Amino acid sequence: MDRAESEQNSKNKQHSDVIQRSYQRVIDELNAAVFEWDLKTNRFYYSEAYKKYALSRVDEKDILNNTGPLDTIHPDDVPILQNFFKETGQGKERVEAVLRLKCIDGSFRWCRMIGFFYRDEQGAPSRTVGIIIDINEEQERLCVLEASRKREQALLASIPGGVAIYRLKKNGVVATDYVSEGLAKLCGYSFEEFSAYLKPNAMINVVPEDIPRVMEAAQNSLQHHQPVNIYYRIHTKSGADILTRLDANLIEDCTLGEDDIAVWYAVHTTVSESTKLALMEQEHYRMILNITGTAYFEWDRNKSFYASDSFSKYAVSAGGYNAIMGRAKGSDSIYPEDIPKLRKYMQRAQFLNLCDS
Numbered sequence: 001m002d003r004a005e006s007e008q009n010s011k012n013k014q015h016s017d018v019i020q021r022s023y024q025r026v027i028d029e030l031n032a033a034v035f036e037w038d039l040k041t042n043r044f045y046y047s048e049a050y051k052k053y054a055l056s057r058v059d060e061k062d063i064l065n066n067t068g069p070l071d072t073i074h075p076d077d078v079p080i081l082q083n084f085f086k087e088t089g090q091g092k093e094r095v096e097a098v099l100r101l102k103c104i105d106g107s108f109r110w111c112r113m114i115g116f117f118y119r120d121e122q123g124a125p126s127r128t129v130g131i132i133i134d135i136n137e138e139q140e141r142l143c144v145l146e147a148s149r150k151r152e153q154a155l156l157a158s159i160p161g162g163v164a165i166y167r168l169k170k171n172g173v174v175a176t177d178y179v180s181e182g183l184a185k186l187c188g189y190s191f192e193e194f195s196a197y198l199k200p201n202a203m204i205n206v207v208p209e210d211i212p213r214v215m216e217a218a219q220n221s222l223q224h225h226q227p228v229n230i231y232y233r234i235h236t237k238s239g240a241d242i243l244t245r246l247d248a249n250l251i252e253d254c255t256l257g258e259d260d261i262a263v264w265y266a267v268h269t270t271v272s273e274s275t276k277l278a279l280m281e282q283e284h285y286r287m288i289l290n291i292t293g294t295a296y297f298e299w300d301r302n303k304s305f306y307a308s309d310s311f312s313k314y315a316v317s318a319g320g321y322n323a324i325m326g327r328a329k330g331s332d333s334i335y336p337e338d339i340p341k342l343r344k345y346m347q348r349a350q351f352l353n354l355c356d357s
Contacts, residue, residue, distance in 0.1 A: 033111075033132035035060070039125055053132065054102040074100035074108050084113070093117055098139070101132065110139035161186055161244060161269040165251075166202050168218060168261045174202040183268055186244075188237035207233035207241050214246075221250060222262055231271065243271045 033053060035046040037060055044060045054072040073081055077099035084097040095115045100108040111132050118127040162183025167175045176198040184194035187205065198204070203211050210232040217228045228248040233241045248266035256263070290308050297307040315333035334342050 033134075035130045037128045039127060040120075050132065052103055054104060055132075056104075072102050074102070076100075084115070088115060088117060091117075098135070109134055109136040111135060161267065164198075164202070164266045164268065166248070166264045166266055168222075168263075170259050170261055172215075173200075174215075174218070175200060176202045177263070186236075186242070186268070186270065187234065205234050207235065209233075217246075218262075218264070221248070221264070225250065228264065228266070234268075245269045245271055 032047055033049040035044070035050055037044045046056060050056050058072060070078055070081075080097050080099045084095055084099075087095045093116065095117070097113050099111065099113065101111045101113070102108055112135050114131045114133070116129040116131075117125065118129075120126040162180040162185070164179045164183055165177040167177050169175060176195070179191075179195055179198055181191045184191045187194060189197065203214070206214055213230065214232055217230045220226065221228045227250075228246060231243060231245050234244050235241055246266055246268055248264040251263045251265055254263045290310070293310045294308060295311040295314060297311055
């Protein structure tokens with residue numbers, strides 16, 4: 001090697017050393033935990049922040065060869081570290097893991113550990129750079145959120161059915177924003193396939209004969225700002241139909257799109273055999289009243305309003321349960337001379353309600 005070449009190499013090394021010192025100074029100012037090992041020169045560098053981790057007391061060769069003591073990380077995260085080194089052995093240039101590292105004071109902190117592995121032109125390892133980013137606060141918030149999510153899932157799973165969020169469109173379609181795993185399981189589907197199945201139109205899962213009643217209950221809910229409480233049949237993946245009870249409430253403060261009318265939060269529950277029998281008796285009773293032409297209505301505060309076909313010929317039917325229960329303004333559906341009788345009747349009804357409560 002001639003003198004000129006030797007001088008140039010010396011200048012290159014000096015320049016490289018200046019860059020390296022500048023780089024190290026920036027790392028120290030940022031308080032970043034970084035270590036770098038040049039395998040060609042066997043030079044190992046680590047930043048000041050790296051010293052706060054117990055890992056800094058382990059020989060660098062043991063670290064990079066995965067032969068150091070495992071007590072420098074949380075016991076539950078040992079498999080994560082083993083997988084980290086498994087990936088490094090596969091020749092990857094960048095490997096990342098999130099785990100809890102032990103600090104010098106004995107505490108553990110969540111960190112994102114990133115390793116960069118460089119090779120020379122012949123493919124041999126030449127340089128390794130490790131970066132440790134403290135994400136303890138961020139990860140603890142995520143852990144709290146995850147614990148909350150699991151509690152919510154456990155609560156939803158305890159419902160003997162499931163929950164859903166339905167959105168009524170202006171074109172009359174009822175889209176599905178969300179279904180729980182419990183509701184999917186009730187119908188024999190996985191969560192993913194049931195969500196995709198119901199998303200465009202929730203009525204596709206309802207027995208066709210029951211759809212008008214479901215839609216009528218939704219319209220009554222909108223018109224009178226009352227909850228939906230009905231029984232109807234839904235399809236299952238096996239082809240069988242099951243009876244379910246739907247209890248739904250309007251979500252008043254939700255965001256509506258320009259094609260939306262309303263959104264409901266709904267709870268579906270399975271129905272016992274005794275309830276099925278009671279509903280069959282009720283349907284039989286209502287059928288007889290309709291056949292005989294009886295004007296009949298039912299109103300359950302906790303369920304819904306029902307009226308027979310003949311009831312619709314009376315003007316009072318136009319106001320629904322509000323008119324019947326005395327909430328509607330005006331009494332033009334009653335003969336003027338009989339208004340006192342109506343008032344006396346309503347007072348008597350209110351008294352009976354008080355006695356029942």
